[in-house]
Amino acid sequence: GQQLNQSPQSMFIQEGEDVSMNCTSSSIFNTWLWYKQDPGEGPVLLIALYKAGELTSNGRLTAQFGITRKDSFLNISASIPSDVGIYFCAGQTSGTYKYIFGTGTRLKVLA
Amino acid sequence: NAGVTQTPKFQVLKTGQSMTLQCAQDMNHNSMYWYRQDPGMGLRLIYYSASEGTTDKGEVPNGYNVSRLNKREFSLRLESAAPSQTSVYFCASSLGGGYNSPLHFGNGTRLTVT
Numbered sequence: 001g002q003q004l005n006q007s008p009q010s011m012f013i014q015e016g017e018d019v020s021m022n023c024t025s026s027s028i029f030n031t032w033l034w035y036k037q038d039p040g041e042g043p044v045l046l047i048a049l050y051k052a053g054e055l056t057s058n059g060r061l062t063a064q065f066g067i068t069r070k071d072s073f074l075n076i077s078a079s080i081p082s083d084v085g086i087y088f089c090a091g092q093t094s095g096t097y098k099y100i101f102g103t104g105t106r107l108k109v110l111a
Numbered sequence: 112n113a114g115v116t117q118t119p120k121f122q123v124l125k126t127g128q129s130m131t132l133q134c135a136q137d138m139n140h141n142s143m144y145w146y147r148q149d150p151g152m153g154l155r156l157i158y159y160s161a162s163e164g165t166t167d168k169g170e171v172p173n174g175y176n177v178s179r180l181n182k183r184e185f186s187l188r189l190e191s192a193a194p195s196q197t198s199v200y201f202c203a204s205s206l207g208g209g210y211n212s213p214l215h216f217g218n219g220t221r222l223t224v225t
Contacts, residue, residue, distance in 0.1 A: 031212075033213050033214070035216075043201070099214055
């Protein structure tokens with residue numbers, strides 16, 4: 001089935017560093033979502049994007065809806081230990097109810 | 112406000128046994144979804160229900176059936192469990208299609224089939 005290409009797959013960073021990750025698709029999306037998943041729990045919504053070019057922040061997190069509508073980016077500034085987890089992107093095409101998920105970026109923060 | 116509630120949290124089945132995973136939401140959402148999560152595979156859509164009274168197949172529907180019991184509840188049934196169905200199953204809901212309708216997830220059911 002269709003899946004999004006999410007990169008990097010995993011990353012180790014030092015506390016205080018900035019983090020960037022992205023998702024790309026061969027399909028055009030009208031919605032991009034970013035989620036974080038902690039061990040043993042379900043994904044929690046971080047940021048939702050609905051318009052090409054849109055830039056939205058949630059605290060230290062900033063996400064952008066790519067102009068081509070085929071990609072999206074998530075940045076985390078000044079990372080802290082509780083940022084550890086798996087980050088997923090998800091996209092939805094116009095006229096459907098289905099969301100397609102990326103394979104996730106596993107983030108580990110070294111104190 | 113519980114959001115999306117899934118039961119059970121853990122389950123072990125033997126090959127060939129059947130079971131039903133339950134999901135309920137209290138957000139008055141119209142659409143509900145079942146995903147499975149496997150290592151390195153992300154979340155894959157099994158079935159979804161765009162609105163009460165409708166269900167549709169997702170990417171990986173084989174071996175599963177669903178029932179949208181009412182607006183609040185959406186169940187997933189494994190008729191004859193197989194080891195390949197060992198996974199973590201997540202239920203999600205959304206307001207329903209279109210703008211400002213992101214998915215909200217439950218905390219999952221961890222299923223092992225031996």
